[in-house]
Amino acid sequence: MKKQATHRIPRPGCRFYVCSLSTTTIVYKGQLTSDQLWTYFGDLSNPEFETFMALVHTRFSTNTFPSWERAHPLRLMAHNGEINTLRGNVNLMKAREGVMESSLFGDDLSKLYPVVEPNLSDSGAVDCCLEFLVMAGGRSLPEAIMTMVPEAWQNDSLMNKEKRDFYRWAACAMEPWDGPALMTFTDGRYIGAILDRNGLRPSRYYVTKDRVLVMASEVGVYDTEPENILQKGRLKPGRMLLVDTLEKVVSRDEELKLQIARSRPHSEWIEEQFTLSDMYAAHEGELTPESPLSVSHVNGTVNGDDSGAMMRTFGGDRRLSIFGYTIETLNMLLLPMVTTQKEALGSMGNDAPLACLSDFQPLLYDYFKQLFAQVTNPPIDPFRERIVMSLACPIGPEANILEPSAKQCHRIFLKNPILSLQDLEVIKATNYRGWRTHVIDITYPVSEGSEGLIPALDRIASEACQAARDGYQLLVLSDRMAGPERLPVSTLMALGCTHHNLIEERQRMKVGLILETGEAREVHHMCVCLGYGADAICPYLVFETMSTLRSEGVINSSMSEADIFKNYCAAMERGLSKVMAKMGISTLQSYKGAQIFEAVGISEEVINKCFKGTASRIGGVTFETIGTELLERHMLSYGERECDMLVLRNPGFYHWRSGGEKHINDPVSIANLQDASRTNNKSQYDKFKESSQESTKACALRGQLELVKLEKPIDISEVEPAAEIVKRFATGAMSFGSISIESHTTLAIAMNRVGAKSNTGEGGENASRYINQDPENNKRSAIKQVASGRFGVTASYLANADDLQIKMAQGAKPGEGGELPGYKVSEDIAKTRHSVPGVGLISPPPHHDIYSIEDLAELIYDLKCANPRARISVKLVSEVGVGVVASGVAKGKAEHITISGHDGGTGASSWTGIKSAGLPWELGISETHQTLVLNNLRSRVVLQADGQIRCGMDVVIAALLGADEFGFSTAPLIVMGCTMMRKCHLNTCPVGIATQDPVLRKKFEGKPEHVVNYLFLLAEEVREHMASMGVRKFQELIGRTDLLRKRDSCSDKAKLLDFSQVLKNALHMRPGVNIVGGSIAQDFGLDNHLDQTILAEAQPVLDGSLETVTINTTIHNEVRAFGSTLSYHIALKYGEEGLPNNSIVINLQGSAGQSFCAFLARGVTVTLEGDSNDYVAKGLSGGEVVIYPQKNLPEDYKSEDNIIVGNVCLYGATEGSAFFRGVAAERFCVRNSGATAVVEGVGDHGCEYMTGGRVLILGPTGRNFAAGMSGGIAYILDKSGDFKNKCNPQMVELLPLEKEDDLEFVENLLRQFHDKTGSQVAANLLTDWPAQASQFTKVFPYEYQRALNQLAEAEAAAQPAPEKPRVEAKPEPSVRDIEDSVTDATMEKKRLEKILDKTRGFIKYKRETAMYRSAEKRVKDWDEIYNMDSVRRGLRVQAARCMECGVPFCQSSHGCPLGNIIPKWNDLIFNNNWKEALNQLLQTNNFPEFTGRVCPAPCEGACVLGINEMPVTIKNIECSIIDHAFEQGWIKPEPPLTRSGKKVAVVGSGPAGMAAAHQLNKAGHLVTVFERNDRIGGLLQYGIPTMKLSKEVVQRRVDLMREEGITFKTNVNVGKDISAKDLQEEFDAVLLCLGATWPRDLPIPNRQLEGIHFAMAFLETWQKKQMGNKIDHTSLTAKDKDVIVIGGGDTGCDCIGTSLRQGAKSITTFEILPQPPPSRGRDNPWPTYPRVFKVDYGHEEVKLKFGRDPREYNTLTKEFLDDGNGKVSGVRSVKVEWTKDESGRWKMQEVEGSEKVYKADLVLLAMGFLGPERYIINELELEQDPRSNICTPPGKYATTVDKVFAAGDCRRGQSLVVWAINEGRQAAREVDAYLMGTSTLPVSGGVVQITQKG
């Protein structure tokens, strides 16, 4: 009746909920405080009204909009916790309805559906399911509870077999409802409680003599005489407490569960379950190992032809591109997984575009962000607390849950969800036990285009439904058929659609869903697939690709297929566990289908069809967009014209890459920011602002918004001054440890100088930084963070903060902990963190003292007590629902909330965490502000936004969305010199920021004033924006969403986004509310705290007027954080030292409230007779705490069998001692770093993460003892001998207690314990000491042992060494060290392989500088000057110097114009993979053999190493790669496979023309190159001399191109010999690459004299002569002449080299400019091209021959002198001086009396070029720019005339070969798009992107 009423009655506007129709229980429900209960429900205070049981639930309401039906208790239960897996549980419950039958209800069963009523809370849903199992499912209440909340049985070897079998059976029937929970339940007969598997809620009980059992979250809620107490207990993880009121018994967990386990033959039943091995066995011999399905025969290569194989990265499998694989996918994700069993780490956060903004056809997975637990429930540490985690799952059809039987077990049990190729084959082929598998093809014909997507989805979903109805047990969704003809629907989409459709049709439980996917491969992909219902996944393409890579030598050939699979699975298991754990989910079975994701940028239509129930707040991509991007990927993979698509694409999603995905921190912005802040230069800052805003537009949501400006801005002087605005700024929580002390203190000094705040991060702060600081250089961080790591959180640390920030989550890796490896823990860090140098420090995820909002409120309160002056802040990370969480936090009395974006930085995290968790702060801030306003809580808290905030616009947008304050992390680091290397996790930061290496730290050059400059420049930008909007005060900006709107000029994809939710004005939702953050103080009620009384009594001791004081009083559980405020006052006055021991002695009686003696300072001793709740002595800071039970308990009360203190005692204690007579609950001494504690037994997870101190446990421990324990020692009294099984052995050694000093220490401690507490256990042990020691086990961490030994050795070494007897010295071996002895090449190779270190190569190896042959030798010939052999020998060492930067500046616009993928090929050369290096090189550069010789290598000028070292040798490596390739015969003509039929004329055959022709030919066009000279090559042929570029090298390339199908026509001067207009007519496009051939002249007296020539005439004539042309060059030779070259550039140098070799008598060059400085000037900062003094080959040669450098600087040529015969005889010159005028412009002045005459027979004018020659320009009537180059729009190549394009020096002006090649390549792309509509020729950086025409 109730069910039917519930289904029928509610309708919109009419809520309906039946509390209970039970005959035995009454449910009183209400939105009431506890006090109101009595007055509201009169019967409760009526004495007539009696009950023998009561279940009461009152709790902190995080939910800001409570409703009656959601209030507790529910019908059968009340619940303190969260069900994290709710969505999956509810979905599956619905799906189960399809397979449920009931003999009891018969056909009426469906009237009970839906089992889970809509619109209930998570607890409400549990209640429905529980009720259903009890009423319809034949389960007793306890059994139903056991089914839904099972213990962690999978990994518990100690568990009784029958119980385990029961759990295994139950798991086949239903997945756990997972999450932290204390569930209490009753049906009128039974009343009980159960705790979740990880024990994440407190639960304490008393059993009394008068037959009362009281269980509550705390002790002290029920007053009774001690004499009446029989037992004091607590619920353990996963355990149940049950009272059967009928039988009048209290059931013990073990007995109760065994009884249930034995109630049916579960052990027999589970025999029917089967595994994959059973299937294999059934098909043994039937399946061939080389089955057609295990190797791809489908579209593996483009064209079966293997001749071009070397051109294909990693085997040339085109499927890789259609599934969006990139080089990064392979290198950064898959290869590390397959080779190391782990995901690789990254650092510095995610600054790449959101998928909904990306132009690179992202996969659908990228739109999904993992949700994570924060505040309302805790994440888990999946590694240290592995015992609770499980990936094992039964899959396949479920049976009717209502009739318990063996049928439930007819499922396959998988250890993890990843299937190998063979597993899938078996599954597909099986008929084992009558099972059948149906394979559904999820591809569709390309011809259907993007419109085909929806019909394909419908077809897949209905095929799946039909198969389920037809009785198939397993469905495989397969994209195997994807290829040239078929498009693969995204596996994720097909899965989501099928899964939801099967649920709707109630068919889901009949089948298991398996994916055969080429698409999913990363951890995140698997998570999303599992989250949307996949049961198992075979990522076949991963395995096949890895096999190929093995055959290509990338993976060690000794690895078998099985190894690859095993390693990949291991890495995947780690990754999956981590992602589940961050949401607090411990079993995969519950994670499956739970949809724990938020989508960013997916439209409602897609969500509704495929991902129903997923939050997607801003709309976004539609089926059409997804379909179009799929088609584009297909075109890039299987396009008819291959162009440059044979090499796998690398758009640089992880590391910035030229031409690839934009990153917020791109090289231009980084360089501009550094320059602006160092020079405090506004115009430079404006450049930064512009570049930064551009990248933000491409990457972030805020980039899609713009400000609503006034037509006329207000006067900026009216706007609040910058000095006020900067006070709202803070630096992010970057701890000393993740960054160096130098950078940490620089930030602190800077922030203190401007009245802003720096943040310690979780690494603590040394007291020396906050005591007695110089005000100008104050190193104190105003914000002190308190994280789960609790490093060095002492009373004094807390007392000296302005803000205390609780870190709930970190933007880059929410829900995850971290780890500082031992090698990074220097002495300083160890001191700061109160630990031991060299011992690793693990930061757990925040669940050790924050299980719930109540616990967070407690921590807030504790911290407030520990520093009443400090503002308490809570750091959250943006995700859907963060607004509600923040409201809860505000209600929990936080005064400040930080909302971090997903893109925040980090020292180290797996890429999955960095890229896939958390959401943009724009969503988080707006949601939080709106929710706080709606709840009228906004005035109580200050709101901070944090995450990649870099410029004023970011600040203003954050403020308009609701933020008051702003956190900056990455930007200040960049200001201090960070170049976004993303090497923080390797300790190799080359600029000394994120490193602890003393050598690298010395390189730190950051200055506080730079940071100050930056903050002020930024604040000034904020003021400009404010003026533009007419806002005078910053406060007036906050929440003004009306001043923001979406930009009109967004990209097409961004146009789909809907910002209406984000831009809602909160004040419209609740008008008139105070929204001034922090204007209303939170009331902590500290005035009435017991500490105030104590303080008054202890004041004389604090004043120093008394030495000691003793205070006696009572305490009750409402007194929380007792002793913390007292400690604050001590710490404030006496610092870390505190008072002398026992200065203040306090004796108490009663049950103490939570956080008793938290942060107790030295000098205070507190003794409590009674018991206490959670968190006793947390953060103990030198004080002493003694707790023993009441003295008048019954005689048989044994303290060692009863609980005395709750969970998490001594968490993060740093010093002091604690003596507890009795048992402590879970998580005792977690992260203790220095305290000594004695206790008579502990629960699970004891001493977890401990780093120091001593713990003596005189009784049993729980499970998982010492997990993550890296330091300190524990001594365990192990009477039953089972401690070994309970200890986590990963990091500790178990030893006997037998060493003298240990025995003495323990004995001493026992005595103290006995004296202080009267412990009987201690007394018994002492009676027979040391014999009793044999029962003890010493737990001694390995790392700690090593560190202590090292310390001892260091101490011993510091002592003077005793005289040693003289020993006869052994003769030195003739070979001392293999490194010194090796001479021959093979040995050398071996040696290098052994020792070469790429990680620290840049520190270890010097740059090789000798690149040329010796000058003496080379001047004697005309051969190339390079010493190729020597260069190649040292190449790997040089490559090892390359750091593979996260932002490789060498590739940036300051570096290589082609965007050569330098870090990649450097790495490949280091790994001796020359072929692959060649592939990478040819992706960007058509002619590396030219650039490798003649390029002046701007890349090296921009190399990051060049900041403080010699840069990496890039050019030589480039040249060696291509030369080696030619030598090996790898370079062969590669004509295009198809021809487009279009004809293109290229005029001019210099590097621009050649590159363009090469690219256009690849694209299939017929290319004809016209050259007016007699040979092809432009200046490469006739310009650059043979010494720099051998003409054979040029000819070799020309020949290749000819063979590829390009037609070269020489001696055709277009515009003269043939008409340009004719070409325009005849060809489909004409590309002009004419060069800048018009030389600059020197119109001074006597210019007409004979012997004065343009340099080009001189060089060209000679080169033609060298080529064998019949030419008279006598008048133009330098032989025996005095040569003067005017102009000091490259051309000048070539004239020098040529003249010298021709036999000139003397050579001098004139340069009008001054000599460049030896190192970079202030106006020439890194990474700009270094304008420094260089000695080129010609200069060196002249100096050798004539004894002096030929260059004369500051020299102006005034006149040529006539020899009287019309020939030049000399040059008259004058010195000049350069000064700057008032406007900063350079001015030249002649120096009087400095005239000089130089003798000259030959004068060469090498002063550059003025542009292209005019005739062709005039004929075609092309527009010219002011510099007389051919005019095209910026970044484009089309001229003003149709069909005509221009590239190279004729468009750009006189430049370099590398630029000419780049121009040619890019112009070709534009021409191709013009001809074909689109082009897939690559952009700069070699990245293939689809270019549209126009």
Ligand SMILES: Cc1cc2nc3c(=O)[nH]c(=O)nc-3n(C[C@H](O)[C@H](O)[C@H](O)COP(=O)(O)OP(=O)(O)OC[C@H]3O[C@@H](n4cnc5c(N)ncnc54)[C@H](O)[C@@H]3O)c2cc1C
């Ligand atoms: C002496 C010298 C040394 C240099 N050294 C270096 C160096 O070491 N490193 C470096 O990076 N750069 C160097 N440069 C610069 C570099 O050579 C040029 O920037 C580059 O060659 C420009 O390429 P381009 O294809 O645009 O033009 P060019 O190489 O100048 O080629 C243009 C071609 O177009 C042809 N042409 C012009 N008009 C017509 C027409 N109407 N019909 C048919 N053909 C026509 C010309 O004959 C010429 O062959 C040097 C330049 C000179 C002059």
Ligand code: SF4
């Ligand atoms: S082409 Fe020039 S800039 Fe580019 S990598 Fe080679 S040497 Fe460096």
Ligand code: SF4
């Ligand atoms: S060459 Fe220099 S800038 Fe480029 S990746 Fe290597 S170290 Fe970084």
